[in-house]
Amino acid sequence: MLDRPKLSPAKQTFPEPSKGLPLSGFRVVELTTAWAGPMAGRILACLGAEVVHIEPANNLDSWRSYTALPLLQRYPKQDGGERRYNRASLFNSQNTDKISLSLDLKAPGGKETFKDLLAKADGLITNFTPGMLQRLGFGNEALWAINPRLCIVEMPAYGNSGVMKSWTALGPTMEQVAGMCASVGYGDGRPVSTGPAYLDPIGAFHGSAAMLTALLHREHSGHSQHVEVPQVEAAMQLIGEILLCAVETGKNPHVNGNKLADSAPHDVFPTVGTDEWVAIDVTSDAEWAALCKVIGRPELATDQRFATTAERVRHQDELAEPIAAWSKQRDKHQAATLLQDAGVPAAAVYKAVDTLACDYLNARAFSIPLDHPEAGTHLHQGLPYRFEKTPVKHRRAAPCLGEHNHYVLKNVLGRSDAEVAELERAGTIRSVPDA
């Protein structure tokens, strides 16, 4: 291990609960790590719930990036600082609006504290492999003995039963099992997984939808329940028509870069700059004619090789050349705008800098500044929910490790200063990780 300095704890804060939001007044306890689970909790927090992310100091959320070889590009100014677990862009992106309770369930008084918190909660959400709750002594029946109104959402990769239930998984491997990676590639048979794990945000949207379903049902009927969100099975729904077709007819999708079997051009074309592209999707003959005009080659609109969709698919290598000759002379944003203004679906392929500059995303206030006591003020990317009367947005930067230990213990659970001090002395609650 690296030689690490003795760390001082982060300052304790006592946040105000949200008011007037869809989930104001609900408390959700989150036992999660990395992306899918924390993002599910982040969605619920953004919608107004008080989400308590439990992160043991001896087993940090992996997105706090407290690994032996730190990736410096994860930190403000590429500097980890004294407490780099509080400055990790990954963790800080997915834990906005949350409460951090650094609680070790296995330490003295840990389980009692967890039970007391569950008694005052509406939901519990986890994304560990199945059986983790049972092993800790918190199976469904035990949880409902503590709090019969608790809605329980588990997000196992492959489900709580079946041959793969105990398998460990990450987004890139779940995407393989969902039948997606085999359907992406350059036509050489090699599967391609989405650069950054795409199954994680998909799991997050599903996990939060599951909790909302259980909470709304409870609100209406008075009954709580357990919800299993098998992330791979859920994600399969997102390519449902492809799976139905393949299973029924045996035919897998055509895999050849961005090209489609039944429509052309559907591809990216190089523009001015390094690794800069414009995506163009011509879906009709009229759009093809419009594109030919935009690129200054109106005669191609009447060229028999490109007259119909079927002909364009057959001759797509030939039609790529005049489009690329045009696009190479242009900025990607300009190329996309010229085409869209003519009614042709097109877009610049964005890099991070384009996300921050995008007029549309800025109109949606997608990137908003949040102040973090240790990471500074930066532009955080938000969520897509828009409500007329209960508008939501990220309100608070991600917490430092254990930043709300005292808030939870004292304000929520009513523990005395002496009791809190005892839990701290026993190492049950901490705000400094193991070296």
Next chain:
Amino acid sequence: MTSNQDAPGALGFVRVLDISESIAGQFCCRMLADYGAEVTLVEPPKGSLTRSMGPFRDAGKTESFLFEHLNVGKNSVVVDQASAAGQALLRDLAKAADVVVVPAGFDRAALRAVNAKLIITTVSPFGEGTPKSHWRGTEMIYQAMSGMMIHNGRHDREPLYGVGNRASYCAGVAAYSSVLSALMVRERTGVAQDVAIDVAHVAASMTYPFALQYSYNGSFEERGMRGQPLIEVKCRDGWIAIWIRANHFPVVCEILGMPEMITDPRFAADADRKANFQQFVAEVQKKVANSIGSEIVNALQAKRVVAACCFQPNQLGLEAEHLKVRDYWYTIDTQAGRRLALGPQFRLSRTPRRVPTPAPTLGESKAAGAR
């Protein structure tokens, strides 16, 4: 998939009108139907747009797998919105609904005028009144503007958008959550409201935090150069993927039958292994080319190594062992023959999803009443 058809649905108190005419909107309403809402798909006389979108079962392109997938469990009603009679019918339907899902530009005021309790949900590519409201959205367009696409694929090749309509579908899931949030507010306060989801906005929110990293320090990782410890290799029975955490390197080498790699100077230290990772991938590929991938994955998983087999879509049918034991697929008998439907996105213990009725023919109503 089988379940108790009599069990009440979680959303059994909700009636929905689906006028959305988009993948995201129809998927949102499909989920509402999955969990017990009574959903009516409002179609123009020539049928919903998704009926003419592929892939198709038949060469004549009359049976769309996309339409079926998006609309199992719904009823269909034909409404000619261009006629006065059609508009009157729509108002009557809206009077009795709790939720309506519409595209951008829809006359929401007309719906609100007949039903103050309605949750009116707008699902559209780029929203209304934004600088790109007039832009055309298709899946690759959303992926391009999401900030995700630029990271997909090889460093020396063009970026790849992915497959299918994943961002559009996820926008459907987000719209579902928006509807439930608004129903929660209505349930608690009696106040109804409009909600909205843009597919392009959802796509951007699904991106790894590259933009925050850029905001933190101006750095940007290029496609295929992020150094993820992911190996994809081809075995006799297909591709497998292995994610090699630093502490798993020795056990992976042991299981693959190449213990000499543990002490190979190219890979011994963490930093060296990172620098020479492609050489390691090549060594593994040589070693496993004639092995059974599923056996390797089983052995790795027994040691808690993250690994998986790469499934082709046509390997995920009724006979797929891992799905069979999960009772995943629904089979639905229809007059036209047996139809399949994918299993639920989540399984509720008290109010499980019911076996869906088949996707409706134009104007057909047979999904069970919700109330």
